[in-house]
Amino acid sequence: MSHEKYKSMITTLHECMTACNHCYDSCLKEDHLEMMRECIRLDRECADICSYFEQALVRGTPYVSELAALCAKICEDCGNECKKHDHDHCQKCAEACFKCAEECRKLAA
Amino acid sequence: MSHEKYKSMITTLHECMTACNHCYDSCLKEDHLEMMRECIRLDRECADICSYFEQALVRGTPYVSELAALCAKICEDCGNECKKHDHDHCQKCAEACFKCAEECRKLAA
Amino acid sequence: MSHEKYKSMITTLHECMTACNHCYDSCLKEDHLEMMRECIRLDRECADICSYFEQALVRGTPYVSELAALCAKICEDCGNECKKHDHDHCQKCAEACFKCAEECRKLAA
Amino acid sequence: MSHEKYKSMITTLHECMTACNHCYDSCLKEDHLEMMRECIRLDRECADICSYFEQALVRGTPYVSELAALCAKICEDCGNECKKHDHDHCQKCAEACFKCAEECRKLAA
Numbered sequence: 001m002s003h004e005k006y007k008s009m010i011t012t013l014h015e016c017m018t019a020c021n022h023c024y025d026s027c028l029k030e031d032h033l034e035m036m037r038e039c040i041r042l043d044r045e046c047a048d049i050c051s052y053f054e055q056a057l058v059r060g061t062p063y064v065s066e067l068a069a070l071c072a073k074i075c076e077d078c079g080n081e082c083k084k085h086d087h088d089h090c091q092k093c094a095e096a097c098f099k100c101a102e103e104c105r106k107l108a109a
Numbered sequence: 110m111s112h113e114k115y116k117s118m119i120t121t122l123h124e125c126m127t128a129c130n131h132c133y134d135s136c137l138k139e140d141h142l143e144m145m146r147e148c149i150r151l152d153r154e155c156a157d158i159c160s161y162f163e164q165a166l167v168r169g170t171p172y173v174s175e176l177a178a179l180c181a182k183i184c185e186d187c188g189n190e191c192k193k194h195d196h197d198h199c200q201k202c203a204e205a206c207f208k209c210a211e212e213c214r215k216l217a218a
Numbered sequence: 219m220s221h222e223k224y225k226s227m228i229t230t231l232h233e234c235m236t237a238c239n240h241c242y243d244s245c246l247k248e249d250h251l252e253m254m255r256e257c258i259r260l261d262r263e264c265a266d267i268c269s270y271f272e273q274a275l276v277r278g279t280p281y282v283s284e285l286a287a288l289c290a291k292i293c294e295d296c297g298n299e300c301k302k303h304d305h306d307h308c309q310k311c312a313e314a315c316f317k318c319a320e321e322c323r324k325l326a327a
Numbered sequence: 328m329s330h331e332k333y334k335s336m337i338t339t340l341h342e343c344m345t346a347c348n349h350c351y352d353s354c355l356k357e358d359h360l361e362m363m364r365e366c367i368r369l370d371r372e373c374a375d376i377c378s379y380f381e382q383a384l385v386r387g388t389p390y391v392s393e394l395a396a397l398c399a400k401i402c403e404d405c406g407n408e409c410k411k412h413d414h415d416h417c418q419k420c421a422e423a424c425f426k427c428a429e430e431c432r433k434l435a436a
Contacts, residue, residue, distance in 0.1 A: 014123055021167035028368055033360045041355055044371065045279060051164050052270055055156060058130035061263060063292060070284050077280070137259055142251045150246055153262065154388060161379055170372060172401060179393050186389070232341055239385035265382060273378050276348035 006057045006064075012103050013054040016075060019089075019096035020047035023082060026089040038081050039090060046078035046097060053104075065108045072104035115166045115173075121212050122163040125184060128198075128205035129156035132191060135198040147190050148199060155187035155206060162213075174217045181213035224275045224282075230321050231272040234293060237307075237314035238265035241300060244307040256299050257308060264296035264315060271322075283326045290322035333384045333391075339430050340381040343402060346416075346423035347374035350409060353416040365408050366417060373405035373424060380431075392435045399431035 024043035027036040053067045061067065079097030082090040133152035136145040162176045170176065188206030191199040242261035245254040271285045279285065297315030300308040351370035354363040380394045388394065406424030409417040 010127070017164065018119070018167050021164060025167070025169035028364050033364065037355050037360065040367070041278075044277075045274075045281065047164060047168070048270070048274075051160060052266070055126065055130060055160050056263075056266075058127050058134070059156070059262075060134035060259075062295070063263065063288070066288050066291065070281070070288055073284065074281060137255050142255065146246050146251065149258070150387075153386075154383075154390065157379070157383075161375070165372075165375075168371075169368075171404070172372065172397070175397050175400065179390070179397055182393065183390060228345070235382065236337070236385050239382060243385070243387035265386070269378060269382050273344065273348060273374060276345050276352070277374070278352035 006107075009068075009103055009107055010054055010057055012100050013050045013057070013071070016096045016100035017047050017050040017054065019093040020044075020050065020078060023089045023093035026087065030087065036085070039085060042074075042078040042081045043093065046074050049074050050100065068104045068108035072101045072108060075101035075104060115216075118177075118212055118216055119163055119166055121209050122159045122166070122180070125205045125209035126156045126159035126163065128202040129153075129159065129187060132196075132198045132202035135196065139196065145194070148194060151183075151187040151190045152202065155183050158183045159209065177213045177217035181210045181217060184210035184213060224325075227286075227321055227325055228272055228275055230318050231268045231275070231289070234314045234318035235265050235268035235272065237311040238262075238268065238296065241305075241307045241311035244305065248305065254303070257303060260292075260296040260299045261311065264292050267292045268318065286322045286326035290319045290326060293319035293322060333434075336395075336430055336434055337381055337384055339427050340377045340384070340398070343423045343427035344374045344377035344381065346420040347371075347377065347405065350416045350420035353414065357414065363412070366412060369401075369405040369408045370420065373401050376401045377427065395431045395435035399428045399435060402428035402431060 020043045024040055024047065027033075027040045027043065030036055049071050053071045056067055057064065075097045079094045079101060082094035082097060085091075129152045133149055133156065136142075136149045136152065139145055158180050162180045165172065165176055184206040188203045188210060191203035191206060194200075238261045242258055242265065245251075245258045245261065248254055267289050271289045274281065274285055293315045297312045297319060300312035300315060303309075347370045351367055351374065354360075354367045354370065357363055376398050380398045383390065383394055402424040406421045406428060409421035409424060412418075
């Protein structure tokens with residue numbers, strides 16, 4: 001079944017969603033908020049698509065490769081933005097995003 | 110931060126969402142589909158609210174107790190419906206739902 | 219701004235989400251449920267992606283064409299499944315799906 | 328059916344989700360971003376619950392009054408925050424939120 005076949009992908013998506021929402025929450029509390037605009041925006045985009053794809057995988061969606069390709073792109077973009085910022089939550093988010101992007105790309109292929 | 114404070118709740122919600130979506134997917138493939146109407150419906154309701162609450166917790170939502178109370182109710186109902194059916198996916202889903210309902214109730218209190 | 223630029227697309231997505239969820243709800247109440255398995259499954263897939271894309275468009279997502287292409291595909295599949303069934307809710311859902319698929323394809327191009 | 332019975336509520340939720348996501352997108356582009364922290368956060372909370380409740384209503388959720396009560400509270404809070412800011416998008420969002428909160432309260436009663 002889907003939830004076993006995609007176990008690793010589901011865990012990685014869950015970790016990426018968590019890292020992105022934590023980064024979003026933390027960015028909104030940072031001092032120099034003006035620098036975090038794009039990070040806040042992409043954190044939400046990335047958290048939402050990871051959460052969506054996670055659910056879709058478990059319910060046996062017929063659109064695995066399409067969603068994986070889209071998710072890979074958004075994770076890559078979010079990781080690249082987060083990487084620019086020194087905050088610990090941004091660096092950890094970038095890491096989670098790149099890991100997720102890579103696993104998504106493999107699944108999409 | 111939220112994602113650490115609510116770590117156990119987030120994991121439990123994730124497991125419940127997974128069990129519900131797996132049960133939904135499996136129910137849709139069962140022979141006697143007419144008996145699974147309510148199970149399919151509640152699996153989706155429960156998966157959706159668990160997924161929603163999970164994200165909300167990590168992003169630092171100000172509505173923890175309200176969402177916990179709502180989620181507890183839906184998990185309880187879904188668990189009671191799943192419990193009626195002998196399928197392994199239904200029994201496991203009931204278990205995940207009752208565990209999640211209990212943890213939600215504590216958080217709501 | 220996004221919410222004005224994509225006004226027509228947003229309305230069409232909203233109508234498609236509504237038609238799909240109504241069809242899902244109605245299918246779950248039909249007599250010959252075994253024939254509606256695929257319709258129930260695709261109704262949820264289609265309602266979820268339309269709802270997702272709708273929100274993403276209004277919040278200024280950078281992923282308009284990618285989401286439009288994915289949504290077009292899911293709408294097309296859901297419409298083709300719904301078209302097979304004589305129920306009024308299925309026929310109306312097929313119509314909403316095909317309209318949405320076409321508008322998504324134009325946006326993706 | 329649900330989608331007819333709740334037609335007005337569904338439209339109001341859709342308008343509120345649209346206003347909140349537009350306000351979120353616009354806030355992220357404003358000059359004095361530090362003043363918009365809470366507005367950005369509540370816009371997302373409110374957009375997400377309105378979108379969720381909208382879908383749930385159309386699919387015949389058994390949790391109408393519970394979701395209406397929760398949505399009323401979040402809309403009220405978001406409206407109160409938006410009302411503080413002079414930006415046109417904030418004022419319009421406050422209006423949409425208060426209208427939605429009122430309709431939700433009636434439905435919850």
